[in-house]
Every structure is written in C-alpha cells, then in structure tokens.
Amino acid sequence: DAGVTQSPTHLIKTRGQQVTLRCSPKSGHDTVSWYQQALGQGPQFIFQYYEEEERQRGNFPDRFSGHQFPNYSSELNVNALLLGDSALYLCASSFLGAYEQYFGPGTRLTVT
C-alpha cells in the first residue's frame, strides 16, 4: 500500500519564477492538504482540496494556488516566487472528516 508521494524531492528556483509541486495521496484517501514548513517552525496549513475544489484556506496569499484531479492527486502552484517562499512543502492526505492526516516526504524548495 503506497503512502503519500510527492515530486520533485528538491527544487531550486529564481525569485519571480513560478513552481508546481505534485502529490499523490495514500490509496483510498480523497482529501489532500498542503502545508509549508519553514526552517525551525512547525508546518503551516496552506489549503485543502476535496472533490477537486478548495475547501478551506490558511493565511497564504493568492500567489499560492492548487488543483485536485479526478484521481485525487493534487498540485500546488506558487507564482512570483519570493525568497521567503523557501521551505519544505508537505502534502497530507486523509478521508474527508478524519482528524488524522498522513504526510508525504515533502518537496524542499529553495528560492535564490
């Protein structure tokens, strides 16, 4: 049973560029959430997708957007990258309504 997978593992981008990160949820899960973890901090909620729609959103600007596909996989897009966007981006999957979320290994984004 495959867990949550994310790609790529690492990414280096230049300020002002755009980036797309990908996530495949744990088998059977229908809900995907994205978190940003800055160095020395806990993960911070970005947004959550269910049935291909954004259900709720954390305190992140519109430069952060996402998508969920019919197979429940998801993408996180960040436009106009800033140096402060450098972080570990974590994808988590769950069943709708469940408290427990299962995390992928993350994508390390470095903005130079």
Added chain:
Amino acid sequence: DQQVKQNSPSLSVQEGRISILNCDYTNSMFDYFLWYKKYPAEGPTFLISISSIKDKNEDGRFTVFLNKSAKHLSLHIVPSQPGDSAVYFCAADNFGNEKLTFGTGTRLTIIP
C-alpha cells in the same frame, strides 16, 4: 499568534528512561490533539492522538495526557529507545475544521 506552543526546543533523555514532551494551546475550540514524529528528510509520521472527551490515551510505549483546564497536553515515552530520537510535533484541530495547527516542535535525543 501561536495557538499551539512547544516551549522546549530540545530534550535529551537517557535510553530506558521516560521522555516527557509538553505542549500548550490557547484556542479553547480545539477538540482533538495529535502527536507527530519527524525524522530528517521524511514527512511527519502520525504517532498518537486524543480527543478532548478523554484525558489519557495509550498505545504501547506512548501515552498522551490531556489537561483541558490547563490547556496542556504531554506525550510520555516509556522506555525511551535510540530510535525515538526525532523531532516531535504537537498538533490540534477542531471538529469540521480538518486544518491542523502545529507547534514548533521539540527535538528529542535519546542518549545510549
């Protein structure tokens, strides 16, 4: 506003002894609490959880205690093993929210 706080950035414990990790929260709407463990280069792994209707939950060597009046929870690991060395995150949620709020983490080091 840090709604979930882990005031000890690090903790060292002798192998075989008890490890106690603490977590405080400020939002009285939180009704479910989770502990995650994170190794370097991996995503957080769900460890144990507790609902606000309980004050204790046990799973093998791991026990979580919840004191609602003090808005405080703790994770006890007995006996501590070298493989327990990791960063531990406390997280909280409230019914219908499905948006985990994390603390900043405590790095636990088990000394052989």
